[in-house]
Structures are given as C-alpha cells and as structure tokens.
Amino acid sequence: MILFLLAFIASLLGGFASPWWWPAIVGLALGLWKPEPRSVLFSATSCGAALAWGGVAAFYQIGNHGLLGGRIAELFSLPSGWWLVLISTALGGVTAGIGAEAGRYLRLAYNAK
Amino acid sequence: MTQPVRMAIGAAWRLALLWLWIGLLGHKLGPVPPPGKFFSPFQGFWRNAEIRSPKGHDVSASGLLNSVSLKYDHRGVPHVFSDDLQGMFFAQGYATARDRLWQMDIQSRAGLGRLSEVMGSDLLRFDLSRRRLGMASSAQADLEEMQKDSLTNVALMAYAAGVNAWIATLKRADYPLEFKLLDYAPEPWTPLKSVALLKNLQWTLSKGTDDVALTRTLEKFGSEFFSELFPLRNPGAEPILPSEIFSVRAPFDTATSGPLSVRADSDPPLRTTNDYSASHPPPGAGGISPFPPPQPGSGSDNFAIAGTRTASGHPILGNDPHLDLSLPSIWYEVQLQGGAINGYGVSVPGLPGIVIGFNSHAAWGVTNGMDDVFDVYKLRFQNDSLTHYWWNGRWRETKFVLDTISMRGGKTVIDTQLWTHLGPVPVKSGEQSLDANVPALHAVQWIALQPSNEIGAFLRMLSAKDYGDFRTAIRSLHCPSQNFVFIDSGDIALTHQGRIPVKRFGQGRTVLRENDSDFDWSTYIPDSLLPSAYNPARGWLSSANQEVTDSSYPYYLGSGFYPSERAGRLHRLMEATNGADISSAWEVMLNNQSLRAEQSLPLLLGCMDSVSMSPNAQEAVKLLRHWDGRYHATEAEPALFDLWWKRFYTKVWDDDFEGDTLHYAWPSHPVTRALLASNPNSDWFDDIRTPRREKACDLVRGALEEAVQSSLQTGNGSFTAWNQVHPLSIPHLLRLAPLGTGKLSGDGCAECLNAQRGSHGPSWRMAVELGKTPVASGGYPGGQSGNPGSPDYDAFVTNWLTGKPYRLLFLMRPDEQPDSIAYTLTLKGSK
Structure with a gap:
C-alpha cells in the first residue's frame, strides 16, 4: 500500500515540474528502495502512477466537457476522449512499472555483490 | 554464471x-506525435483542454516601458489601452500571441520557406517554391525599407517584444496544441517574421495568374479564337469607378488637374485598343507539368453609402473580404488605443496594426484590386550553365545566390537560386515545376519583390481623421493592390491603391517572349492618377473585384477581374438603397440572390418551351420557372440550376478542350452566357465528336436531363437540396479534420454577395455607421482563441453561418468599464 501511495503522490506532485518520463524515476527509486516481490512492486508502482496520470487526464476530460478529448480522439480514430484517458493511464503505469523493475534489479545486483 | x-x-x-x-x-x-510527451496529462495535449475562463491579473512584462491595460470583453476581444504607441503595439503582440502563437509561427515559416525545418522533407518543395520566388529575400528587403520609417519600426519592434514577453512565460506544458502535435518549440519572434506574414498576403492576393494556361490556349486555338472568347474585359462588366464618377475630383489633390485630364500622349506608350497578348503569340509552353488552373475565386465585397441615403444622415460602410477560411481564423479582432490612436477592427495575427476597421472619425474596408502585377518571361540562356541570358540585344549576366535550407532531422539542403534583373528564375531546366504558372527557365517580375512598406499603411490608417489623411496613409501600400472604401462622418470615398506598372493593354497576360527593355517595368501609374472617387452624386460606392474602370481609363490594369456577378447585384442593391441603417447594410452582405441565375436561367428556360422532356425534367423546369434565384441551403432549386448551368457549360467547351481543365484556360461563364444569348447557332455549340450539328438549345436540353439525374441520385429519388451538393466547412490550417468544423450547412453561393463556397467565403463581415460615436457590427468564422481545446476556438461560427451580427464594443475612454468586459489583464512596465 505504501508503494502505491508513494508512487501516486510522487507521480502527481512531480509530474507538473518534470519531463514526461518522471514516473520512470519514481518507479526506479521505489524499486531500489523497497525489497518486494516483482509482482507486488510492479503492480503497486504502476497502479499508483497510472492513477495519477489517469486521474489528471480525467480531470481535464471532465473539466473541458470532452471538447479537446473528443477532437484528439477523432484524430486517432477513437470513439471518445475517454479512450485517451485510458491511454494516458496505461502509459503512466507502464513507464513507472518498467522503472520499478529496473530499480529492483539494480538493488538485487547491488546486494548480490 | x-x-x-x-x-x-x-x-x-x-x-x-x-x-x-x-x-x-x-x-x-x-506523423504520430511523441506518445509519452503527447499523452502525459502534465505536459501533453491535456494541458490545452481549457477548464476555466481566464481571470484578470497583473503581469510584469520585460521590454515594456509603461504599463498597459488589456480589457477582454465576453467575446475574447482585447481592448488595449496604453499611454504610448510602444505600449500599444507591445500589448497587441502580447495579446495576439496569447491567443494565436502557433498560427503566427507556422504562417511566418510558410512566408519564409521554413516549413521543412519543423515538418520535415515533405515540405521541402513548398519551401523551395517560396524561396525560389524570392519571398524570403524580399521580406528582408521590405524590412529594411520599413525600418527607415520610425512609426513602422517602433510598431514592429514593440510588437515583437510583446510576442516574446508572452513566449517567455511559457513552459513546455503551455505550448499551443499544434507545437505538441508537430513536436517543436516556439522560437523568438522577430520583425522579419511579421514581414513574412505580409509576404503571405501578397502571395495569396497578387500572384494569382493563369498566364501559362492562357498561353497554351492561345497557341492551340489561335489569335482569332482568343480575341473572341478571352476578351480583356468581362462581358457585361459593371466597373467600380465608371467615368461618370471617376471624374469627381478629390479635394486633397491639387497637384494634378484630376484624373480626367490623364492623356495617353503625356505618358509612356501604353494605349492600344487591341489585346497585345492576342496579336503577339507567346513562346511554346509545352512540357510544363499540369497543375490545376486557378479558379475564379469568389472575391470580396465592400461599399460605402452616403448620408443622403441613410436614415441617420451619416455614412455607412460595409466590408466582407472573401478568403480561404481556416481555423485558427484568418483574422484577430482587437481595439487599440495609444497616443492619439483609438481604432477597432481585425488584424492579421503577427502583424501590428489593423487591416479593416474604424476609429472615432473614419472607417475603411478593402477588396482585392486584382491588377496584373505578376509577369512571366521566357528567357533565352547562352548555354546550359545559365550564366548569361539575352536581354536588349546582348548577353546579361545571371546572378547565382546560394541558399541553405535546414530540414528537421539535421539534414541541410544547399540550393542555388537564379536571379535576373527582372526577378528570379524559379525553375531550372530538368527540374520538376514548382508552380503551375512558372515554367522552367522563365523569369518572374512581381511587384511584391520590390521593397515597400505596407505595414506603415495599416498603422497610419488607424489615425486617419478624413479622406486626405487616409490617402496619405495608404500611399505606402504597393502590394497587394486594394480597393479601399472609406467613410468619415460626412464623406464617402473609394480608392484603388497599389503600385501598378505601366504596360501595353494585354501585356503580360500570357507568357512574354520579348527580351528587351520595352517589356521591362520601368514606370508606374502615379498615385494621383490611380482610380478614385470622392462623394459621388449618386451617393454610394462599391467594389467586388470587378473591372476598376471603364475603357476611358488610359492605363492597363489587368484582365483577371472577376465577372460582375456579385458586383452587379451589389450595384442594384446600392441603387435601391434609401434610409439605410446598419441592419440593412448588414443584410446586403447576406444577400443570397445570384445574378448569374437571374441572367442565365431565362436563357436556359427559353430552350425548354414546347419540347418533349422526361417527367422529372418537366418537374425541374416547373420549379425553376418559379424560383427567385436565391440560394437557400435546404431548397432544391439552387442545386438544380447550378447543376444545369455547369453541365451546359461543360458540354459547350468539353469537346474543344478535350476535357482538359488542367492545361488550358476555358472561356469564362459570362462569355459563355453572352454567346448563348447572342449567337445560339454558333459553331462553338456544335459537339465536334458527334456527326450531327448541335445548337445551343440541344446542349441545354441534354444538360438538363443530366442535371436532373444527378440531382435525383444525390437526393435518393427526390431533388437534392443545395447544401448536399454544396457543403461548407472551415478546415484547420494543418488540414486535420477533427480540428476543423466538419460539414456545415449555410445559404449562399460563390456568385452571391454571401459568397459561401466550400471552405472559401466571408472572412470578416463588418458594417459601421459613423455618427457622434461609431456604431458597428461584425463577425467572422472562428473565434478569438487559436486553441482547439477552448470554447472560444469556434465560438463565432454559428452566428457567422446564420448571418447574425455581433455588436462591436468600441470603448472611447480607458476608464469605461461596461458589463461586457469580462476581465482585465495589466502588463506592468519595467520603467
């Protein structure tokens, strides 16, 4: 739970001031820090980051009444802006998850010395 | 391991x-933008989804001397209030960039031939076409000319500083959507970029020519055919300034004895009654790549009604420039108050000043002048190295200029440009043509390549108090030539303004092969002799891109004027005007009655008396006999007439030109109508592909049956409505369909005053009455915001489509704070 919360909070707070791949740094740091089984680490960090990305995307989708989401969705031949919310959610989650996996292996490699 | x-x-x-x-x-x-960046809700497109209305605040602006207020009204129009001109133009730059930064960037890149820098090698040919035509180099020369004028220099520098002050506030997440789609960043604005936007205007409005297509037509059919079917003046032309009003002398000009005193013998040789191009066959134009020929556009309308014809006794002005429509919109609405200036109107995003608008004393509007200021010369080069060309009986040296084009991805192209004393040679031998109108090894002489200060005119018009001021202000406008209508509180005027070379009648209509200085441009029509009228007795003035003068004017202006279809309708409405007010002036611009239909339909119907027809054709004829010629979107009659006339027109010429509209210029619609009216048994109506000899009515009847079939097919068994064969749309500048409006339905037609045609049409309707304070209505297809994620992106489209005007908010003083002001932005000066 702590991993999930940290991934969510760090992805959210750092997101506005960092490059798009910030969730990878968040995942990497959590993977380095907390020894957890791969499935727990990956799912907690990616879900936390995904919620941050998806939540912010949904905030804009709702606040903008789907105006821009609808236009961009059409550009990608998708039926609605909510599909873009899903894409943003998935990208944030996968980026954090890959980062966490790399962090976990770095920690394992360090510990195996 | x-x-x-x-x-x-x-x-x-x-x-x-x-x-x-x-x-x-x-x-x-x-073509897909970087997914990580683009879909990030912190950096990507989501940040362009506007979720709340902007609020007023203070901004510290670097480069601004004194503080400036920008009062935004509920339509998003900024009303700029500054103590000085520097602050006013700074704020205009800041406000325009705040709403339209990407549009400004991409359009200035287009003007300078720099699109491939951000869009890759696909745009290299576009860039080359602009650069080889000399647009980038002439933008630099124009800038140097403009910097000699202190007002223009102040405006350009302050405007650029204002744009850059806005750019300085942007983080990546704040970039306009299109920067994210194309994955590049805004670069600092410079005065050169503003000039590049002017070059775009000149390219759009003064380069249009069908020299090459006319040349091929002349070669194929000969001089007799050409003279008969391609007259220098459109049949039935109703000129803007016929001799009975052109003789009215303007009070400001005492240096000459008035336009009527112009005599051919006091000027360079120019007056012949024959068409020069028809009597001097041009060089071969074979081997030129086919491009779609220029189509007659639907042009623009403007008019001025004198106080004698208005309810209030004050003059009223109307203007409706018809252009290729786009989102973000062509125009940006703004009020500018600074120093002695207080003006309102529309500006071109990226250019300081106002192009069409009004101030407390005067109002002005434009239509394109349509003069022939783009000539193509076939040159003879000494050898394949192209180092020398033949001119005036000797070999002259060609100038080679190296040009570097940096493309996205780091690739650089070094191009060699060829220049003659006439102008550039845009296409070398063996190269694919870059332009339909400029074959290989032909030089171009184009007035836009001569240094001038058009921006100075846009700036000085703002402070014009009377017609004398106005004429002085527009004097620096050389290209594109324009028909300016003008009113002040008691006067009306119309001026055809531009720098127009003195030429033989018809010279430069087709490709020129003469290689001597007689055909060079050496003299220009003096400003004082340009056509103009001031307070004509008839009490109105108008223009719609038709012939400027009648045949009494001694100078040749060109032959590409639009047929007097809109102009004729406008004349009839003006003549009938009595007790006009701003609402009735607005209605003039919405008029959907086609003069083409009024003049052509009786001729078509005349062929249908007592002849056997299919039941559907009979029904169509019945409908059309009762039609008033108005183009309403949901009615069948406009579609039936349009299909019928166009089928007939195609049938007349299709056999002679073998269906080739790409290589040849076809006779115009008015010429075809005149032939139908005057000589229905003409050989031109015979279809040379059939053994029998057809007359005009045979083609008319065949065309009707085809039109009816086509209409029924589109309408699924009933006659189709006009909006089904004539859909409207406003596309995004990148032609990305979801960022445009999609299919729209509206009244109007290309030949109507409400000149809706596909994605071309009324770009800014404005009606102004000048009493104690100006009263004005306006509207354009788009919205103040350039952001597709903002409700203000296309907020005006519905009103535009239905013809509903907005009352324009003109604030006389900075302390006025009406309810229609939504918020105020204050730019804090650094002094």
Whole structure:
C-alpha cells in the first residue's frame, strides 16, 4: 500500500515540474528502495502512477466537457476522449512499472555483490 | 554464471529496456506525435483542454516601458489601452500571441520557406517554391525599407517584444496544441517574421495568374479564337469607378488637374485598343507539368453609402473580404488605443496594426484590386550553365545566390537560386515545376519583390481623421493592390491603391517572349492618377473585384477581374438603397440572390418551351420557372440550376478542350452566357465528336436531363437540396479534420454577395455607421482563441453561418468599464 501511495503522490506532485518520463524515476527509486516481490512492486508502482496520470487526464476530460478529448480522439480514430484517458493511464503505469523493475534489479545486483 | 553477474546483466537489460521505452515514446513515430510527451496529462495535449475562463491579473512584462491595460470583453476581444504607441503595439503582440502563437509561427515559416525545418522533407518543395520566388529575400528587403520609417519600426519592434514577453512565460506544458502535435518549440519572434506574414498576403492576393494556361490556349486555338472568347474585359462588366464618377475630383489633390485630364500622349506608350497578348503569340509552353488552373475565386465585397441615403444622415460602410477560411481564423479582432490612436477592427495575427476597421472619425474596408502585377518571361540562356541570358540585344549576366535550407532531422539542403534583373528564375531546366504558372527557365517580375512598406499603411490608417489623411496613409501600400472604401462622418470615398506598372493593354497576360527593355517595368501609374472617387452624386460606392474602370481609363490594369456577378447585384442593391441603417447594410452582405441565375436561367428556360422532356425534367423546369434565384441551403432549386448551368457549360467547351481543365484556360461563364444569348447557332455549340450539328438549345436540353439525374441520385429519388451538393466547412490550417468544423450547412453561393463556397467565403463581415460615436457590427468564422481545446476556438461560427451580427464594443475612454468586459489583464512596465 505504501508503494502505491508513494508512487501516486510522487507521480502527481512531480509530474507538473518534470519531463514526461518522471514516473520512470519514481518507479526506479521505489524499486531500489523497497525489497518486494516483482509482482507486488510492479503492480503497486504502476497502479499508483497510472492513477495519477489517469486521474489528471480525467480531470481535464471532465473539466473541458470532452471538447479537446473528443477532437484528439477523432484524430486517432477513437470513439471518445475517454479512450485517451485510458491511454494516458496505461502509459503512466507502464513507464513507472518498467522503472520499478529496473530499480529492483539494480538493488538485487547491488546486494548480490 | 555467478549470481552477481546474472543480476548485473538483468539490471543492465532492464535499464536498457527503460531507456528504449523512454526514447521510443519521446520521439515522433511518423506523423504520430511523441506518445509519452503527447499523452502525459502534465505536459501533453491535456494541458490545452481549457477548464476555466481566464481571470484578470497583473503581469510584469520585460521590454515594456509603461504599463498597459488589456480589457477582454465576453467575446475574447482585447481592448488595449496604453499611454504610448510602444505600449500599444507591445500589448497587441502580447495579446495576439496569447491567443494565436502557433498560427503566427507556422504562417511566418510558410512566408519564409521554413516549413521543412519543423515538418520535415515533405515540405521541402513548398519551401523551395517560396524561396525560389524570392519571398524570403524580399521580406528582408521590405524590412529594411520599413525600418527607415520610425512609426513602422517602433510598431514592429514593440510588437515583437510583446510576442516574446508572452513566449517567455511559457513552459513546455503551455505550448499551443499544434507545437505538441508537430513536436517543436516556439522560437523568438522577430520583425522579419511579421514581414513574412505580409509576404503571405501578397502571395495569396497578387500572384494569382493563369498566364501559362492562357498561353497554351492561345497557341492551340489561335489569335482569332482568343480575341473572341478571352476578351480583356468581362462581358457585361459593371466597373467600380465608371467615368461618370471617376471624374469627381478629390479635394486633397491639387497637384494634378484630376484624373480626367490623364492623356495617353503625356505618358509612356501604353494605349492600344487591341489585346497585345492576342496579336503577339507567346513562346511554346509545352512540357510544363499540369497543375490545376486557378479558379475564379469568389472575391470580396465592400461599399460605402452616403448620408443622403441613410436614415441617420451619416455614412455607412460595409466590408466582407472573401478568403480561404481556416481555423485558427484568418483574422484577430482587437481595439487599440495609444497616443492619439483609438481604432477597432481585425488584424492579421503577427502583424501590428489593423487591416479593416474604424476609429472615432473614419472607417475603411478593402477588396482585392486584382491588377496584373505578376509577369512571366521566357528567357533565352547562352548555354546550359545559365550564366548569361539575352536581354536588349546582348548577353546579361545571371546572378547565382546560394541558399541553405535546414530540414528537421539535421539534414541541410544547399540550393542555388537564379536571379535576373527582372526577378528570379524559379525553375531550372530538368527540374520538376514548382508552380503551375512558372515554367522552367522563365523569369518572374512581381511587384511584391520590390521593397515597400505596407505595414506603415495599416498603422497610419488607424489615425486617419478624413479622406486626405487616409490617402496619405495608404500611399505606402504597393502590394497587394486594394480597393479601399472609406467613410468619415460626412464623406464617402473609394480608392484603388497599389503600385501598378505601366504596360501595353494585354501585356503580360500570357507568357512574354520579348527580351528587351520595352517589356521591362520601368514606370508606374502615379498615385494621383490611380482610380478614385470622392462623394459621388449618386451617393454610394462599391467594389467586388470587378473591372476598376471603364475603357476611358488610359492605363492597363489587368484582365483577371472577376465577372460582375456579385458586383452587379451589389450595384442594384446600392441603387435601391434609401434610409439605410446598419441592419440593412448588414443584410446586403447576406444577400443570397445570384445574378448569374437571374441572367442565365431565362436563357436556359427559353430552350425548354414546347419540347418533349422526361417527367422529372418537366418537374425541374416547373420549379425553376418559379424560383427567385436565391440560394437557400435546404431548397432544391439552387442545386438544380447550378447543376444545369455547369453541365451546359461543360458540354459547350468539353469537346474543344478535350476535357482538359488542367492545361488550358476555358472561356469564362459570362462569355459563355453572352454567346448563348447572342449567337445560339454558333459553331462553338456544335459537339465536334458527334456527326450531327448541335445548337445551343440541344446542349441545354441534354444538360438538363443530366442535371436532373444527378440531382435525383444525390437526393435518393427526390431533388437534392443545395447544401448536399454544396457543403461548407472551415478546415484547420494543418488540414486535420477533427480540428476543423466538419460539414456545415449555410445559404449562399460563390456568385452571391454571401459568397459561401466550400471552405472559401466571408472572412470578416463588418458594417459601421459613423455618427457622434461609431456604431458597428461584425463577425467572422472562428473565434478569438487559436486553441482547439477552448470554447472560444469556434465560438463565432454559428452566428457567422446564420448571418447574425455581433455588436462591436468600441470603448472611447480607458476608464469605461461596461458589463461586457469580462476581465482585465495589466502588463506592468519595467520603467
């Protein structure tokens, strides 16, 4: 739970001031820090980051009444802006998850010395 | 393998995967923007989804001397209030960039031939076409000319500083959507970029020519055919300034004895009654790549009604420039108050000043002048190295200029431009043509390539108090030539303004082969002799891109004027005007009655008396006999007439030109109508592909049956409505369909005053009455915001489509704070 919360909070707070791949740094740091089984680490960090990305995307989708989401969705031949919310959610989650996996292996490699 | 090594390899592999993931999602994948950047809700497109209305605040602006207020009204129009001109133009730049930065950037890149820098090698040919035509180099020369004028220099510098002050506030997440779609960043604005936007205007409005297509037509059919079917003046032309009003002398000009005193013998040789191009066959134009020929556009309308014809006794002005429509919109509405200036109107995003608008004393509007200021010369080069060309009986040296084009991805192209004393040679031998109108090894002489200060005119018009001021202000406008209508509180005027070379009648209509200085441009029509009228007795003035003068004017202006279809309708409405007010002036611009239909339909119907027809054709004729010629979107009659006339027109010429509209210029619609009216048994109506000899009515009847079939097919068994064969739309500048309006339905037609045609049409309707305070209505297809994620992006489209005007808010004083002001932005000066 702590991993999930940290991934969510760090992805959210750092997101506005960092490059798009910030969730990878968040995942990497959590993977380095907390020894957890791969499935727990990956799912907690990616879900936390995904919620941050998806939540912010949904905030804009709702606040903008789907105006821009609808236009961009059409550009990608998708039926609605909510599909873009899903894409943003998935990208944030996968980026954090890959980062966490790399962090976990770095920690394992360090510990195996 | 030991455990540590296995772990190290595992870590390295996963780090590599992470690096690849970030790299892959951080770069464009073909046309797809970088997915990581683009879909990030913190940096990407989501940040352009506007979720709240802007609020007033103070901004510290670097480069601004004194503080400036920008009062935004509920339509998003900024009303700029500044103590000085520097602050006023600074704020105009800031406000325009705040709403339209990407549009400004991409359009200035287009003007300078720099699109491939951000859009890749696909745009290289476009860039080359602009650069080889000399647009980038002439923008620099124009800028140097403009910087000699202190007002223009102040405006350009302050405007650029204002744009840059806005750019300085932007983080990546704040970039306009299109920067994110195309994955590049805004660069600092410069005065040169403003001039590049002017070059775009000149390209759009003064380069249109069908020299090459006319040349081929003349070659194929000969001089007799050409003279008969391609007259210098459109049949039935109703000139803007016929001799009975052109003789009215303007009070400001005492240096000459008035336009009527112009005599051919006091000027360079120019007056012949024959068409020069028909009597001097041009050089071969074979081997030129086919391009779609220029189509007669639907042009623009403007008019001025004198106080004698208005309810209030004050003059009223109307203007409706018809252009290729786009989102973000062509125009940006603004009020500018600074120093002695207080003006309102529309500006071109990226250019300081106002192009069409009004102030407390005067109002002005434009239509395109349509003069022939773009000539093409076939040159003879000494050899394949192209170092010398033949001119005036000797070989002259060609100038070679190296040009570097940097493309996206780091590739650089070094191009060699060829220049003659006439102008550039845009296409070398063996190259694919870059332009339908400029074959290989032909030189171009174009007035836009001569240094001038058009921006100075846009600035000085703002402070004009009377017609004398106005004429002085527009004097620096050389290209594109314009028909300016003008009113002040008691006067009306119309001026045809531009720098127009003195030529033989018809000279330069087709490709010129004469290689001597007689055909060079050496003299220009003096400003004082340009056509103009001031307070004509008839009490109105108008223009719609038709012939400027009648045949009494001694100078040749060109032959590409639009047929007097809109102009004729406008004349009839003006003549009938009595007790006009701003609402009735607005209605003039919405008029959907076609003069083409009024003049052509009786001729078509005349062929249908007592002849056998299919039942559907009978029904169509019945409908059309009762039609008033108004183009309403949901009615069948406009579609039936349009299909019928166009089928007939095609049938007349299709056999002679073998259906080739790409290579040849076809006779115009008015010429075809005149032939139908005057000589229905003419050989031109015979279809040379059939053994029988057809007359005009045979083609008319065949065309009706085809039109009826086509209409029924589109309408699924009933006659189709006009909006089904004539859909409207406003596309995004990148032609990305979801960012445009999609299909729209509206009244109007290309030949109507409400000149809706596809994605071309009324770009800014404005009606102004000048009493004690100006009263004005306006509207354009778009919205103040250039952001597709803002409700203000296309907020005006519905009103535009239905013809509903907005009352324009003109504030007389900075302390006025009406309810219609939504918020105020204050730019804090650094002094």
